[in-house]
Amino acid sequence: MQNQDLYDVTIIGGGPAGLYAAFYAGMREMKVKLIEGKDELGGFLQTYSDKAIWDVGGLPPMKCAKLIEHLVQQAGTFEPTVVLKQTIDTFNHLNDGVFELQTHTGESHYTRTVIIAIGRGVAEVQRLDIHSAKDYERSNLHYTIQNLDYFAGKKVLISGGGNSAVDWALELAERACSVTVVHRQDSFRAMEHNVSQMRRKAEVYTPCHIERFYGNGQRIHQVGIVSTATGETVRLDVDEVIVSHGYTSHVSNLARCGLDMHEGMLVMNQWAETSVPGIFTAGDCAMREGKVRLIAGAFNDAIVAVNSAKKFLEPAAAGMAYVSSHNELFREKNRALHNKPTSSS
Ligand SMILES: Cc1cc2nc3c(=O)[nH]c(=O)nc-3n(C[C@H](O)[C@H](O)[C@H](O)COP(=O)(O)OP(=O)(O)OC[C@H]3O[C@@H](n4cnc5c(N)ncnc54)[C@H](O)[C@@H]3O)c2cc1C
Numbered sequence: 001m002q003n004q005d006l007y008d009v010t011i012i013g014g015g016p017a018g019l020y021a022a023f024y025a026g027m028r029e030m031k032v033k034l035i036e037g038k039d040e041l042g043g044f045l046q047t048y049s050d051k052a053i054w055d056v057g058g059l060p061p062m063k064c065a066k067l068i069e070h071l072v073q074q075a076g077t078f079e080p081t082v083v084l085k086q087t088i089d090t091f092n093h094l095n096d097g098v099f100e101l102q103t104h105t106g107e108s109h110y111t112r113t114v115i116i117a118i119g120r121g122v123a124e125v126q127r128l129d130i131h132s133a134k135d136y137e138r139s140n141l142h143y144t145i146q147n148l149d150y151f152a153g154k155k156v157l158i159s160g161g162g163n164s165a166v167d168w169a170l171e172l173a174e175r176a177c178s179v180t181v182v183h184r185q186d187s188f189r190a191m192e193h194n195v196s197q198m199r200r201k202a203e204v205y206t207p208c209h210i211e212r213f214y215g216n217g218q219r220i221h222q223v224g225i226v227s228t229a230t231g232e233t234v235r236l237d238v239d240e241v242i243v244s245h246g247y248t249s250h251v252s253n254l255a256r257c258g259l260d261m262h263e264g265m266l267v268m269n270q271w272a273e274t275s276v277p278g279i280f281t282a283g284d285c286a287m288r289e290g291k292v293r294l295i296a297g298a299f300n301d302a303i304v305a306v307n308s309a310k311k312f313l314e315p316a317a318a319g320m321a322y323v324s325s326h327n328e329l330f331r332e333k334n335r336a337l338h339n340k341p342t343s344s345s
Helices: 016-027 043-048 064-075 163-173 192-201 295-313 328-339
Strands: 006-012 032-035 081-083 088-093 099-103 108-116 122-125 155-159 178-182 203-205 208-215 220-227 233-237 240-243 247-250 265-267 279-281
Touching: 006 016, 006 099, 006 295, 016 032, 016 043, 016 064, 016 108, 016 295, 032 108, 043 064, 043 122, 108 295, 155 163, 163 178, 163 192, 178 208, 208 233, 208 240, 279 295
Parallel strands: 006 032, 006 108, 032 081, 108 279, 155 178, 155 240, 178 203
Antiparallel strands: 088 099, 099 108, 122 247, 208 220, 220 233
């Protein structure tokens, strides 16, 4: 029955733009639903959750996983309805000013306005297409790193040639017993300085790729690599294998529903409006002159999109929410905050 409820705004995408929009729409006292295609919130940040983030205004440098935690907590302030594992593929504009959003599994959600915050689409890691790879995903074959310390004192093999592979090699060189990097091309798609540091700190095999794993079905013990130039093969002892071959992105069909696009992105104006009245957009999926493709840029878009959605529904509404210090919604919460004992009291 929940799906048949009508929402003031439905936000598609649970990355920084969508999460912040959910919070801000709560500040505007809207009835909010957030729909995320994956089984977790955080968006693209989940793919570099162990990296430190330095450039979000007012926050000390922190691991991305921590930032996700804060974003999710903040998004929950006004208790929006959150739906996971549903990818929105199409929408219909019903006669009475209601949008029907349809998921890939055929379910429908009803809403008076929409904020599309789908970033780069539903990103999935590019998995290794070799026999038995799947068997080891639960043990020592990794596609993302949650905790660098897990690799301390181990023999680690990394496959990949982009920024993430090189960054991980450098980070792990400080902790692991040994780091080996395998890349199918001689050149790396990463910052030159980092590549030369990596060549000093890790054993690098190029142009090579992983041919097969040798293990007992529970854990990989050795990796067979092959030179793409000579066909020569080598077997390397390993404790852990990390594959960093980038992402495939499922970009939703929403783009084909009559919304103006440019270079694969949704065109928005300075009010975060798309070409369809009632549908707004925020974050990396959107484009306009001067658009900032950073977490801070996603926050700004989110505020503009929510305010525009509010005005769309209630033209006489204020242009923006009251700032926190003057906002009645926070009165009780502020009291609780101020009464909370601090560590020094
Ligand atoms: C390697 C890398 C490092 C970066 N480092 C920084 C940094 O240090 N600082 C910084 O400020 N920025 C950084 N960025 C940029 C930052 O990650 C993005 O600007 C930010 O993630 C954009 O947020 P978003 O919410 O627009 O999109 P995303 O984070 O991509 O989130 C979109 C969400 O929408 C979901 N979704 C997609 N399609 C659908 C659908 N049809 N239905 C339902 N859900 C859907 C996705 O699953 C995803 O969860 C980095 C980017 C990269 C690639």
